[in-house]
Amino acid sequence: MVCLFVCVILSYFYVIIHVVYKVGNVLLPGDVFSFQMPESITDSKPEKVVCGPGLRRNGDEVLVCKSGILRHKQPNLYWIDSQQRRYVPGKGESVIGIITAKSGDIFKVDVGGSEQASLSYLAFEGATKRNRPNVQVGDLVYSQFIIANKDMEPELVCIDSCGRANGMGVFGAGGLLFKVSLGLVRRLLAPQSEIAKDLEKMFPFEIVVGMNGRVWVKSKTIQQTLIVANLLESCENMTAQQRQTLFRRVADGSI
Amino acid sequence: MRDTPLSNCERDFLLKAIQEKKRLDGRQTYDYRSIKISFGTDYGCCFVDLGKTRIMAQVSCELITPKENRPNEGLIFFNIELSPMASPAFEMGRQSELLVKLNRQLERCLRNSKCIDTESLCVVSGEKVWQIRVDVHLLNHDGNLMDAASIAAIAALCHFRRPDVGIQGEEVTVYSTEERDPIPLSIYHMPICVSFSFFQQGTYLLVDPCEREERVMDGLLMIAMNKHREICSIQSSGGIMLLKDQVLRCSKIASVKVSEITELINKALENDKKARKTGGKFGFAESLPQERITALKTDVSHVEMSDVKEKANEIVQRAEVPPQTVPSPVLTAPGTGQVGEGLENSWGLKEEEEEEEEDETVELKMELEEGHEEKGRGNYLPKFCFPWVSETDSPGPRSVCAVFYGHSLQDSTE
Numbered sequence: 331m332v333c334l335f336v337c338v339i340l341s342y343f344y345v346i347i348h349v350v351y352k353v354g355n356v357l358l359p360g361d362v363f364s365f366q367m368p369e370s371i372t373d374s375k376p377e378k379v380v381c382g383p384g385l386r387r388n389g390d391e392v393l394v395c396k397s398g399i400l401r402h403k404q405p406n407l408y409w410i411d412s413q414q415r416r417y418v419p420g421k422g423e424s425v426i427g428i429i430t431a432k433s434g435d436i437f438k439v440d441v442g443g444s445e446q447a448s449l450s451y452l453a454f455e456g457a458t459k460r461n462r463p464n465v466q467v468g469d470l471v472y473s474q475f476i477i478a479n480k481d482m483e484p485e486l487v488c489i490d491s492c493g494r495a496n497g498m499g500v501f502g503a504g505g506l507l508f509k510v511s512l513g514l515v516r517r518l519l520a521p522q523s524e525i526a527k528d529l530e531k532m533f534p535f536e537i538v539v540g541m542n543g544r545v546w547v548k549s550k551t552i553q554q555t556l557i558v559a560n561l562l563e564s565c566e567n568m569t570a571q572q573r574q575t576l577f578r579r580v581a582d583g584s585i
Numbered sequence: 586m587r588d589t590p591l592s593n594c595e596r597d598f599l600l601k602a603i604q605e606k607k608r609l610d611g612r613q614t615y616d617y618r619s620i621k622i623s624f625g626t627d628y629g630c631c632f633v634d635l636g637k638t639r640i641m642a643q644v645s646c647e648l649i650t651p652k653e654n655r656p657n658e659g660l661i662f663f664n665i666e667l668s669p670m671a672s673p674a675f676e677m678g679r680q681s682e683l684l685v686k687l688n689r690q691l692e693r694c695l696r697n698s699k700c701i702d703t704e705s706l707c708v709v710s711g712e713k714v715w716q717i718r719v720d721v722h723l724l725n726h727d728g729n730l731m732d733a734a735s736i737a738a739i740a741a742l743c744h745f746r747r748p749d750v751g752i753q754g755e756e757v758t759v760y761s762t763e764e765r766d767p768i769p770l771s772i773y774h775m776p777i778c779v780s781f782s783f784f785q786q787g788t789y790l791l792v793d794p795c796e797r798e799e800r801v802m803d804g805l806l807m808i809a810m811n812k813h814r815e816i817c818s819i820q821s822s823g824g825i826m827l828l829k830d831q832v833l834r835c836s837k838i839a840s841v842k843v844s845e846i847t848e849l850i851n852k853a854l855e856n857d858k859k860a861r862k863t864g865g866k867f868g869f870a871e872s873l874p875q876e877r878i879t880a881l882k883t884d885v886s887h888v889e890m891s892d893v894k895e896k897a898n899e900i901v902q903r904a905e906v907p908p909q910t911v912p913s914p915v916l917t918a919p920g921t922g923q924v925g926e927g928l929e930n931s932w933g934l935k936e937e938e939e940e941e942e943e944d945e946t947v948e949l950k951m952e953l954e955e956g957h958e959e960k961g962r963g964n965y966l967p968k969f970c971f972p973w974v975s976e977t978d979s980p981g982p983r984s985v986c987a988v989f990y991g992h993s994l995q996d997s998t999e
Contacts, residue, residue: 442589469593505598556602
């Protein structure tokens with residue numbers, strides 16, 4: 331179902347007819363966003379509407395900048411649900427990065443974006459000028475963005491605001507890193523994730539999910555690691571039903 | 586954009602997995618990924634999917650003068666392009682080493698093996714020959730580009746039809762596809778490349794490496810062969826040292842694979858020919874499943890009409906009163922008339938303008954007044970002025986044509 335009309339200007343009628351966007355419609359980049367106010371909030375004072383990913387303010391109007399389906403969450407959050415594989419750094423997101431260079435006081439980290447991010451030596455838990463973290467080129471780190479906008483070089487840290495690692499830092503040896511689409515990553519990280527629950531029933535494994543589409547999996551044997559990696563990659567285009575049948579088949583036939 | 590670096594953890598894992606004889610996607614050592622060949626609407630357009638690697642080849646032809654030392658042979662030109670959509674590492678316009686290597690290998694495999702009869706491409710010896718151009722575009726890079734490119738190129742060449750040419754004495758006529766059926770190229774054999782990647786100092790090999798396996802491999806051996814077990818080209822890169830029996834083993838594996846792939850190409854060509862004959866969907870239309878979004882199909886879209894009337898009324902009120910319409914023509918001067926409003930026109934009033942142009946171009950101008958547009962109704966009157974021949978008849982020819990502001994035309998003489 332495609333809804334393509336943005337605004338129709340009929341000649342001889344200088345009247346602009348707005349198309350009302352209902353939640354669940356497909357929108358394309360460049361559409362001017364206008365929406366039906368739900369009844370519940372018309373009474374309250376005017377309205378702060380929170381624009382999530384895919385919507386951007388341009389002066390007075392809100393423009394759609396990614397193609398996808400419009401989603402709404404109560405009370406006032408709107409965003410565009412889109413499927414993509416290339417990652418754009420965003421502040422506060424936790425990602426898996428690969429160290430590419432050590433220079434001066436910082437590490438250069440590749441996060442899959444257009445630019446490499448920088449990660450300071452001191453941004454690890456318990457790191458001081460004398461006590462440097464044990465990080466080599468080619469290692470994986472799980473870290474968070476503190477600066478990520480289009481005007482500056484992105485910066486990462488491996489500690490939270492209290493100075494604790496909180497699960498972030500350098501990875502240990504072993505495991506397999508692979509790439510999936512950003513939509514699947516968000517589905518995995520959702521609080522009540524179906525996929526994660528189904529996967530847990532298979533066999534024990536460790537998993538780290540980065541918002542840049544990178545997933546790291548480690549299990550007892552190489553075979554099991556490969557199985558988990560392949561299952562996750564195939565989850566992309568499957569309905570819940572298909573996924574559950576597949577998982578069940580693997581669980582029955584697995585070692 | 587730079588290519589993603591390979592992390593230590595990936596490299597260790599891959600090497601360990603290969604030691605245990607396990608591949609990332611569960612294939613066996615000698616297994617190819619699934620190959621899918623499809624053709625486009627034009628003759629000579631071919632898409633090949635080798636797992637996730639996707640390549641498109643397009644063949645085209647044109648008439649040119651041949652080389653001086655080979656006056657009765659046609660020419661074949663190959664060109665591979667690495668599109669930036671295939672991988673973040675590829676940039677438009679940048680000649681990378683990989684690109685040069687691929688181009689060279691494809692040329693060697695297809696041109697030096699003389700799989701196409703170039704003498705049949707000659708039209709007039711020494712003057713006109715066909716030049717066949719094969720453009721190969723990489724659409725997605727997931728390893729083993731050489732194999733996919735060679736399959737796409739040879740399948741496209743087999744699929745291609747060139748225009749028919751008729752020679753009568755000195756005259757050469759090139760018939761279009763409507764006039765005469767185009768004829769296929771004459772291809773002797775189909776050389777296909779098979780790539781082997783080596784690990785652990787050449788002791789372990791894998792057929793059809795995917796992109797990750799390519800990154801950790803020690804070296805690559807590429808054998809181009811046809812189904813008659815003739816080797817067209819062998820190339821080894823990466824600097825590994827291979828033993829004689831390793832190379833022989835690889836060639837045996839290659840011959841098996843090549844016969845399978847040639848089977849596949851022939852079947853795909855058959856299917857395409859059948860589909861075209863029966864008028865079924867072929868080419869791009871066939872690859873579009875029905876449930877996808879089609880550009881011209883829309884559902885009922887909700888258009889907000891609730892306040893259109895108020896807005897329209899508002900605009901109408903704000904607009905100025907439209908000028909009165911003149912129901913009957915007004916004669917401002919002898920020989921001219923006017924129906925509708927507009928500026929005073931000087932048509933026919935000045936004698937000098939009579940001599941003007943027969944060559945002056947006449948433009949039709951229809952102007953709508955502002956007030957009319959906002960009325961919301963189609964009530965507008967173009968400012969046409971019709972030349973009226975005066976009642977006192979003149980012997981000159983009557984010219985009745987619409988006039989156009991300010992330009993004077995041939996008017997009837999006074």
